[in-house]
Amino acid sequence: MKNTKTTLLSLAGAVAVSLSSAAMAGYPEKPINVIVPWGAGGDSDLTTRIWADAVEKELGVPVVVINKAGGGGVVGTSFVANAKKDGYTLINAGLSNMLVTPNFSKTPYTFDTFTPILKMTSVPLAVVVAKDSPYKTFDEFIAGAKANNLTQGSWGASSSGTILANIIADQAGYKVKYVHAKGAADSMVSVVGGHIDSAVSFPPAFGPHVKADRARALVINQKMDDYPGVPTFGDYGIQGSFGGWSGVFAPKGVPQEVVEKLTAATTKVMQDPEVIKKYQNIGAVVDYRHGPEWVSDMKVTYNIMKDAAAKAKK
Incomplete structure (x- = not known):
């Protein structure tokens, strides 16, 4: 009787596994x-x-x-x-x-x-400003941030954007006031609209604005053919992967x-x-x-x- 019960349980388990595998074999069905x-x-x-x-x-x-x-x-x-x-x-x-x-x-x-x-x-990170910003280079931005209370767009106090931006700012010796949005795209809208001074952003978000001559990338994580002449963080002695x-x-x-x-x-x-x-x-x-x-x-x-x-x- 015990052997019969064990056999039935084993069969039931095998059937369950088989049915589960058959169901998943159809993934995705919706x-x-x-x-x-x-x-x-x-x-x-x-x-x-x-x-x-x-x-x-x-x-x-x-x-x-x-x-x-x-x-x-x-x-x-x-x-x-x-x-x-x-x-x-x-x-x-x-x-x-x-x-x-x-x-x-x-x-x-x-x-x-x-x-x-x-x-x-x-995607590499960059510091971006509006085309008509008074800060034409990252050096000018650093000087401006040291002299004034500049704002910078990011996407949450504990987001990667803000964490990395803090590392960059700390190594470059300046501070900014963060303005948090729902995402990098929203921050860029605020930059080109003149509502904030700058933003940390990625190419999918800032690229269209730069290519449309509405924004300027001041510094970026790595050299990119699409943004010739834009210096890297390494060029400024800033260490780390951004x-x-x-x-x-x-x-x-x-x-x-x-x-x-x-x-x-x-x-x-x-x-x-x-x-x-x-x-x-x-x-x-x-x-x-x-x-x-x-x-x-x-x-x-x-x-x-x-x-x-x-x-x-x-």
């Missing part, structure tokens, strides 16, 4: 929602939309990008942290909402709340089949010249990564940020 925890038009929004448009053709279902801004990325990120672990609700992940904010402020999630799936792009990135995470516990299908689709589209060109057009660099080595690299950065936050609280 639209996938990707939450961008920032406003529309910023670097995170644009890079995610390019990815979504490309992979939905491979997956055969709509991949819908939804902006859920607020709290320096915490609102949208927390929403996904509590979503079903079925692969149909994903989060646009980046330096700010995954590696910086959980360490510098109290959030209902940490890096370990999610399953990292893939990284799409990298680059953002855009990726896709899922709530922790999502089936491995979801990860595999999304990375397989992404691996294909990231080799498409048209997709690469779209990213280049917004100033983003294709930096496709996934897997254990990438996750380990992020954890190193996460712990660096954790240590920096601990020192800042002393």
Whole structure:
């Protein structure tokens, strides 16, 4: 009797696993929602939309990008942290909402709340002013910030933008008053509108304004062909990496089949010249990564940020 019972339980378990695998083999069977925890038009929004448009053709279902801004990325990120672990609700992940904010402020999630799936792009940070700004160079901006109470747009007190901007300002010897917006795109609107003196921003957000001669990049993380003549932070003796990135995470516990299908689709589209060109057009660099080595690299950065936050609280 005992053997019979054990056999029946084993069969039941096998059937359950089989049914689960069969169900997941059909993934995706309905639209996938990707939450961008920032406003529309910023670097995170644009890079995610390019990815979504490309992979939905491979997956055969709509991949819908939804902006859920607020709290320096915490609102949208927390929403996904509590979503079903079925692969149909994903989060646009980046330096700010995954590696910086959980360490510098109290959030209902940490890096370990999610399953990292893939990284799409990298983008360099820049300090940007309006075209008619009296500060034509970063040297002039530094002098102006030392003499006046200049304002600088960012996207949350504990966001990567503000953290990195503080590092830059500290090394260059100036201070600014931060004006926080829902995202880099909103900050740029305030810059070109003359409401704030400057902003820290990424090419997808500031690029269109610079190319339309409405704004000027004073200094940037790395040399870029699209912005010839713009000096780097290194040129000013400022040490550190000031680059953002855009990726896709899922709530922790999502089936491995979801990860595999999304990375397989992404691996294909990231080799498409048209997709690469779209990213280049917004100033983003294709930096496709996934897997254990990438996750380990992020954890190193996460712990660096954790240590920096601990020192800042002393």
